[in-house]
Amino acid sequence: MTSVTDVNEKSPLANMGSSGAYQKLLAFASLIALLIGFSIASPNFMQTSNMIAILQATSVNGVLAVAATLVIITGGIDLSVGTLMTFCAVIAGVVLTYMGMPLLLGVAAAIGAGALCGLVSGTFVAKMKIPPFIATLGMMLILKGLSLVISGTRPIYFNDTPGFDQISRGSLIGKVIPSLPIPNGVLILFIVAIAAAYILSRTVLGRYTFALGSNEEAVRLSGVNTDVWKMRIYALAGGICGIGGILIASRLNSAQPALGLGYELEAIAAVVIGGTSLSGGRGTILGTIIGALIMAVLTNGLRVLSVAQEWQTVVTGAIIILAVYADMVRRKKSG
Amino acid sequence: MSKLVEMTGIEKYFPGVHALKNVQFDIAPGEVHALMGENGAGKSTLMKILSGIYQRDGGDLVINGQSVSPTTPGEAQDLGIGIIHQELSLMNDLTAAQNIFIGREPRKSFGRLDEAALNAQTAEIFESMNLDMDPTVPVGSLTIAKQQMVEIAKALSFRSKVLIMDEPTAALNDAEIAELFVIIRGLKAEGVGIVYISHKMDELKQIADRVTVMRDGEYVGTVGAAETPISQIIAMMVGREVNEEPLEVPDLGDAEVSLKVTGLNRGRDIQNVSFSVQRGEILGFAGLMGAGRTEVARAIFGADARDGGVIEVHGQSVNIRTPSDAVKAGIGYLSEDRKHFGLATGMNVRDNIALSSLDLFSKGGQLDEAAMASTTQEFIRRLGIRTPSDTQEVRLLSGGNQQKVVIAKWLLRDCDILIFDEPTRGIDIGAKSEIYKLLEELAAEGKTIIVISSELPEIMRLSHRIAVMCEGRLTGILPGGKDTTQEDIMQLATQREAAMRVVETVQ
CATH class of the missing domain: 3.40.50.300 (P-loop containing nucleotide triphosphate hydrolases)
Structure with missing residues (x-):
């Protein structure tokens, strides 16, 4: 670089292992280790059908985790991703089943409702200065209640909307490559993930997402309207939850209003395992996807090995602690 | 009269900085000794050495006739040195008494707190200060001046012989300053030695007995507060030579x-x-x-x-x-x-x-x-x-x-x-x-x-x-x-x- 006048004394190596990279590597290695371990333990594990089941199980959690990643990088947290997903599914049910609107309109309504709810959360956080934990905790409960109210506490089925279940369950890839019937839900997850990764790394919105998490006051004093950008990020995350709502509704061919609680914790767990810092400023979508896959592989593998469900939960919890502890140890070493 | 504290030839180094160079300072019982200097002159560093927050790299610190080297604020407290920081360090939701005895609350059996003893002891300290305050009042509801009184009471509860006050009037209005000075005069009468760090010249005349001036980490001199004109103290504070050539001020004329x-x-x-x-x-x-x-x-x-x-x-x-x-x-x-x-x-x-x-x-x-x-x-x-x-x-x-x-x-x-x-x-x-x-x-x-x-x-x-x-x-x-x-x-x-x-x- 011609502009370089002098080299800073500090080792350039210090710059290489930015927290995410190492943790991603660690997470990726753990994923491979889990896959190998389970294949040795059970011959049923490495079947194509089982692999597809794992991917299918990752799709909804993965999408929610991507949404949570965006908010967490700003230094916030979103506890409402799970019940917002359900709320969006219910909205889709109302538009498609109750009102008999065309398929695309239902999908648009779900995503729009998600973005709007995200904007509301963002307003609470940015304008009213309510801590994100509290604001989204409130939203989580509000949305859970609204889903039950709107649906009359009963599931809404999509039997009258032909093709709705194909959104998640169909397989465009399987049509082209019959031996690889990867469901559309997984395809959608990857499209969402790539789009989110692009937004984070290549757009103004993405740059401000990191900047807000890195030092919000400095960004504000740079003359940036931080409130507006934060609201946009929450709205984007909400819209992604809307996509999650479509995916789960399509997979179940129904909107289950009681569902949703607990999904937010799985999403946050995936984000954390993927190396995104809960204090903001650092994180990657790739890490989050790997984190979501680890969670799915673990659940699936333990089930294949006939480990009781209760114990699966225990193991998941332990993995989260381990993943974050490994990151802490590394951080301390690198100073 | 023997001194409460004598610091001589104090040296302190920080990475890349020689912060204190052969500094001396002493405090007699019942006097207010003002410590003056520009920002960065080394006043705070010197007082942090006295109060055990920093350790000196050279020189001698004598308290009550004994050479000592406190390595923690707790040790300095045991030697009778109390410090009131510029930023008050009180817990707003606790009462005055709870703040004063934080960490050493009187106890009853099974680790239960003895609130009655706590409040009684606090009331005693307030009385000795001639301060009319309820020990059970939450500190957060007090004015800054009253909070400062609580800090002073806290320092006194350690039976401090020397009280270091770092810009105690920075956040006070004139009435509150007067209130503080009454307390300080009372402490003087009890034989407490007070180190008074302040930038305000007019206060010196009101409250201080002696003034020591520091500049760029060095001891400049000690003078009597009453007989020394303020202009002389200012000259002592800024007296360093300006080695830059004088600035050429451009003529901007009627620029916008x-x-x-x-x-x-x-x-x-x-x-x-x-x-x-x-x-x-x-x-x-x-x-x-x-x-x-x-x-x-x-x-x-x-x-x-x-x-x-x-x-x-x-x-x-x-x-x-x-x-x-x-x-x-x-x-x-x-x-x-x-x-x-x-x-x-x-x-x-x-x-x-x-x-x-x-x-x-x-x-x-x-x-x-x-x-x-x-x-x-x-x-x-x-x-x-x-x-x-x-x-x-x-x-x-x-x-x-x-x-x-x-x-x-x-x-x-x-x-x-x-x-x-x-x-x-x-x-x-x-x-x-x-x-x-x-x-x-x-x-x-x-x-x-x-x-x-x-x-x-x-x-x-x-x-x-x-x-x-x-x-x-x-x-x-x-x-x-x-x-x-x-x-x-x-x-x-x-x-x-x-x-x-x-x-x-x-x-």
Whole structure:
């Protein structure tokens, strides 16, 4: 670089292992280790059908985790991703089943409702200065209640909307490559993930997402309207939850209003395992996807090995602690 | 009469700095000994050694006739040294008594707290101070002055023989100061020795018996408070030789007034401040810590709300409510605390320079990284920022280079009014002169520069005119260059009642 006048004394190596990279590597290695371990333990594990089941199980959690990643990088947290997903599914049910609107309109309504709810959360956080934990905790409960109210506490089925279940369950890839019937839900997850990764790394919105998490006051004093950008990020995350709502509704061919609680914790767990810092400023979508896959592989593998469900939960919890502890140890070493 | 404390030949080194050089200080029972000096003279460091927060690297500390080396504040407390920090360290939700005995509460069996004993002991201490206060009152509901009394009571509860007070009146009004002085006189009568750190000259005359002056980490001298004129004490404080050649103040003639502030107000911090700056001018803001200079800068920049005042930029009144309004008007602010308010330290040089101008590189929300890279590299070249590349994280740069990154941010944003708050804090000497040159070049290019600095030589070195503040008020505007001495500035900086001496070159 011609502009370089002098080299800073500090080792350039210090710059290489930015927290995410190492943790991603660690997470990726753990994923491979889990896959190998389970294949040795059970011959049923490495079947194509089982692999597809794992991917299918990752799709909804993965999408929610991507949404949570965006908010967490700003230094916030979103506890409402799970019940917002359900709320969006219910909205889709109302538009498609109750009102008999065309398929695309239902999908648009779900995503729009998600973005709007995200904007509301963002307003609470940015304008009213309510801590994100509290604001989204409130939203989580509000949305859970609204889903039950709107649906009359009963599931809404999509039997009258032909093709709705194909959104998640169909397989465009399987049509082209019959031996690889990867469901559309997984395809959608990857499209969402790539789009989110692009937004984070290549757009103004993405740059401000990191900047807000890195030092919000400095960004504000740079003359940036931080409130507006934060609201946009929450709205984007909400819209992604809307996509999650479509995916789960399509997979179940129904909107289950009681569902949703607990999904937010799985999403946050995936984000954390993927190396995104809960204090903001650092994180990657790739890490989050790997984190979501680890969670799915673990659940699936333990089930294949006939480990009781209760114990699966225990193991998941332990993995989260381990993943974050490994990151802490590394951080301390690198100073 | 034997001394309570005698410090002789005290030496202290910090990485790269010889902070205390052969300093001496002593305290007799029943006296108020004022410790004076400019910011950075070494007063706090000396007192931190006495109170066990730092350890000395040389010299002797004798307390009650014994040579000692306290290594923790607890050990110093046991030796009878109590310190009241400038920033009160009380827990607002606990009562006065609970605060005073925090960590050593009287107990009953099974670890239960003995609240009755706690309150009784506290009442005893208050009585000895002639202080009328309820031990069970929550500290958060007290005024700052009363909270200070609680701090004093806390120090006394350790049976302190020596009480160190670091700018105890900084946040008090006149009535409260009088209240504090009554307490101090009472303590004197009891034989307590008091170290009184303050910048306020008039207080010395009221309360102090002796005054010791420090400068640049060195002991200057000890004089009697009553018989020494204030001008002599100020001369002792600033007496260092100025080794810079006198500044040539350019004749700006009738250059446009680019920033005009009229009647700026914000609570107690800013009281009716008015001034104006011309295109190409460097206006220095001098004053002691807490004089309200940073507050003025933040209010102009919209970082804090203001109660009143009109801000005119290039002759147009602008309504600045947020930093983003200020930036639109072409005002940039470089905070004294780069780490917290200036830089996104986890991000790289390129992102930090572009932070307030991302819209310039946006095509429909998408960032043009190539354009960002070439623009930031141009600034790296132009300002001589020493970094391996524009993708280096800013936290790995030196202080001077970090400051240049922040300057680049505002230049890229095309701000033509730049407010520098302590531009060389934490920057080594070599880099300082580079920053000075940069500021002069910017002014010569027609930018309007405001420099806030606590270092008088820096103010004298840079300013075309010098605005001086004391306790939220602008006490005067002096001409720059050789006509103004450090004594002139200190006089205004310690002038508590407004006797404005304004030397305006612009109306």
